[in-house]
Amino acid sequence: MPFLSQEHNKKSFVVATDEKDFRLNQDVSGYVAYAERQRQLDTLASSKRNYRSWCVIPDIVAVELLTKHNINIHDANFLKDPKDVKKLERIIETEYPKLKTSNMTSR
Numbered sequence: 001m002p003f004l005s006q007e008h009n010k011k012s013f014v015v016a017t018d019e020k021d022f023r024l025n026q027d028v029s030g031y032v033a034y035a036e037r038q039r040q041l042d043t044l045a046s047s048k049r050n051y052r053s054w055c056v057i058p059d060i061v062a063v064e065l066l067t068k069h070n071i072n073i074h075d076a077n078f079l080k081d082p083k084d085v086k087k088l089e090r091i092i093e094t095e096y097p098k099l100k101t102s103n104m105t106s107r
Contacts, residue, residue, distance in 0.1 A: 002014050002015065002016040011027065012059075013060060014026065024060060024063060026058055028058045028060065028099075031099060032099065034101075035055065035056050035100060035101045036098070038053060038056075038101035038102065039100060039101060039102060039103055042102045042103050052101075053101040053102060054104060055092050055096070055100045055101055056101055057099060058099075061096060061099065065088070071084055071087060071091070
């Protein structure tokens with residue numbers, strides 16, 4: 001029987017198991033809607049900003065990044081490795097463009 005990974009958090013993973021496998025699912029529609037609103041706001045903001053949000057990454061995507069691409073975005077040293085950051089940028093641009101929160105493109 002499926003259950004939430006965090007009973008108190010309706011946006012947490014839905015965990016489904018059977019005798020030999022398990023599956024994780026998460027409704028990411030709220031994240032996608034948030035990212036779209038942010039991209040719309042980004043078109044109104046000054047292009048001379050030094051910093052801006054680039055994307056939002058739901059937990060289920062973080063798990064997929066780790067298992068499929070060997071990228072651990074929760075590792076304390078992740079942002080210190082430019083090669084991994086660039087790899088993440090390419091993956092977001094190609095596989096998860098609806099999670100981008102700005103209209104910036106990869107450098």
